[in-house]
Amino acid sequence: MAFDPRNFSFSRQILPVIAVIGLILAVFFIWNGLPDRQLSEPEREPPRAPAALANTERVAGAGVVEPSSEVIQIGSALSGLVTGLYVAPGDRVGAGQVLFTVDDRAARAALGEANAAIAEARAAIAEAQSARATAGRQLALYRNVDDPAAVSRAEVIRAEGEAAAANERLRLAQARLQSAQARANSASTEIGRLTIRAPIAGEILAVNIRKGEYVSTMGGGGSQPFIEMGQTQPLHVRIDIDEEQAPRVALGAPATVSPRGASDRQVKAKFVRAEPLVVPKRSLTNSAAERVDVRVLQVIYELPETDGLFRVGQQVDAYIAAKEPGK
Secondary structure, X not given: OOOOHHHOOHHHHHHHHHHHHHHHHHHHHHHHHOOOOOOOOOOOOOOOOOHHHOOOOEEEEXXXXXXXXXXXXXXXXXXXXXXXXXXXXXXXXXXXXXXEEEOOHHHHHHHHHHHHHHHHHHHHHHHHHHHHHHHHHHHHHXXXXXXXXXXXXXXXXXXXXXXXXXXXXXXXXXXXXXXXXHHHHHHHHHHHHOEEEOOOOEEEEEEOOOOOOEEOOOOOOOOOOXXXXXXXXXXEEEEEEEOOOHHHEOOOOOEEXXXXXXXXXXXXXXXXXXXXXXXXXXXXXXXXXXXXXXXEEEEEEEOOOOOOOOOOOOEEEEEEEEOOOOO
């Protein structure tokens, strides 16, 4: 049968074909674009309430592990070059142990000058004492002469002046000694301040300086502390409870704590205290549903010994029993 262009109709012959092809392509793309609905294990295990609190009233919160002494940030009272660094992260130190030293050559030079001034002042004191003793004996000799004509009045006045001058030289030498001793004490204090020691016994958590670096007492807003340390035996956990839930917390009750993403490893923590001040929330969990414009009650708990399960700065999930209704 010959094709007759006069009988050709685009709307009746071509358009239905295009529609069928478009429908097939739409089905193909829709089929390939369907999400994978197969069940899979979550990448991180979600928090799970302990069995003891599963069917009871409870309050949940997120916390951060910290030393029982809280983190102590070590600085320097004076600026200068670090000449010695004697600790590393993980070291345990005793109270008063040297952590690092700052260049003290200028202070030691000042101490040397003050010690030399002390020696000079002591020599001047000895000389003044000798002169005073000599002038005193001479004056006493003149005054004990029975015959007034044997010693002129001018000799007596001169002897009295020499005795008074000797006394003044002695007082001046004593004042110079006190001044030199004060300078020596000041230099010794400066040397002591250039030796930074541990304020308590604890563990070194971070060291942010190196030997040869310059440390300054004028730290910026984002500057790191030179050394961070704290008492890590035992560890504490600071749990944030939203202010709306704070009245429900049974203060004094133990808490069940687990590391973030490991809810199967739960431990019992002992209540230590609740901070009296409700503060803005600072510790964030990066959850999409987390509110950040809230204030929180911070509750402190003591963690048991767990052989490295918890470390300082680690985030944890916690569950605390709630008060019974009406209490």
